[in-house]
Amino acid sequence: MQQTVIDRIEPVAEDVVALALRAVNGPLAPWQPGAHIDLALPNWLTRQYSLCGDPAERDCYRVAVRHDRLSRGGSEYVHRFLRPGRPLPVSVPRNHFPLEPAPEYLFVAGGIGITPIRPMLRQAIESGAAATLAYVGRSRASMPFAGELQAAYGDRVRIFATEDNGRPDFTTLAAGLGPGALVYCCGPAPMLAAAEAAFPAGRLHAERFRPVAREFAPDTAFAAVCARSGRTVEVPAGTSLLDALNHAGLPVDSGCREGVCGSCEITVLDGEPEHRDDIGAPGGRMYACVSRSLSPRLILDL
Template sequence: MNNEFFDVEVRSVRRESSSVVSLRLEHPLGQELPDWEAGAHVDVLLPNGLLRQYSLCSETRDRSSWRLGVLREPEGRGGSAYVHDELKPGTKVQVRGPRNNFALEPAGRYVFIAGGIGITPVLPMVREASRLGAPWRLVYLGRSRESMAFLGEVRALGGDVHIHADDESGLFPLADLLGGLEPGTCVYACGPGPLLNVLQSLAGGWADPSRLHLERFTAIGTAPEPADGTDTGFVVELTDGTEVPVGPDESILQALEAAGINQPNSCREGICGTCETGVLGGDGIDHRDSLLSDDEREAGDTMMICVSRCKGKRLLLDL
């Protein structure tokens, strides 16, 4: 992954549905953009100063441009509204990445489930499965067809594609879908929290629940409670010797910001990975993100500073 921000130019802003626009990004000098794999996203620093993550939904083999899909979120914090209302072709934005927390793993066959804007990372995944020659099925769910982006491209995929609009057919029978999977099938799903929660519940009785792969846009729920019910303060030390106290009612990220140390961040919920920070030592990490694997948590060398805390009194961060 490219950890440095670099400039790209917005070549087009296109309406894809009643609530989604797509952005076509290119290098200002016409250079090739970095390689990426299905499921990847990029960090986008908008001209208004907001940092957001958007899944890449173009063709992985096309390095001349990237495409992003952006859902207008009325209850959001201003990023999607800016993209929909103010971002114009010709504008330069800064990007970082790609990074991939939702990579497509080898499997005998695939079922892809996309809810709403969740189609963005799923589209490249379906194309990749087709290139690999693996059998696949795509179920694309939305409240209405008017709200569902890239419908033409989804239909053009061929294969086993099912487009389901709730206002036409009611709720989709997810239990039937997941209850009849053939051995060796992996399920990849992206979409709203309630959809993913249902899928996670249905997969709870599988012999191998790891066959279900989810990408969330919001945290699963509130951060885990400390063992005694009360968070305590601690100190983070930076590599230059600076010490920053973290109070019981603030995150490491908030404490750093209060000290004038601004780290890249976006979701502030432990789901996007933008604020991931190396840990060089200390009293152990109280992981509260929804992103790191069990092995990554056990290694104890990285954390999401927007939600995770220290188990003791001190952490040494790679900052």
């Protein structure tokens, strides 16, 4: 973990605060637009937030947090109890939502989904690409950075406050895209579903707040052979690989426990994982919080 201290906390929209996390010991790890970090909160919870500042600013990370009324303890703690001056350990950034090179981009953000999109838009414009943003929210007052983005980028940014002027027509937006354009979308599930229906799958990159509900075959037991430690851990049906390893004294870092953050990534040396995550594990990797095994055993680099 990297050591930071909370430099500033400022409101940026209704129920949204932005945190500036200042480095304690030299430059922070570099990152690219689309990356997120884990915040190790003082109430023993770990939560993931997209970096929304400037990647060139190596002495400070910036995140924005909406107060979720159904909070499981993370956003509520940030809003009610964190104060400037508080030390806060953070992870090295991870990026499962990278910005790929393209001559044209359409960015679509819903509410707090603007956080990974904000630095993407900046990088795209600085690269000389044709880039526009469709930013959707209930009202302008609820949309973080809306005024700032319009002031900086003018008519490249279109604000859709749904209580005033409805939602954007994604089909019309799709029809206006050039042949090499990519679409980057982050927001609530209904908006992502509408985007997936309108934009070609090969051109749409989306990041979700929650995993898509999917069905898998019933869990089966398997053995996790930990090559470096010489231990074999039995993983019963109904118990996650993450929990089995932790209970056996082989702790694995974790965050969301839903297969969307990537913090519990482990290396598979042999065997056939059953990938149940939402972000697409790279070859030779799996996410222990949700994924299981299709073979009787997995050999892990643990």
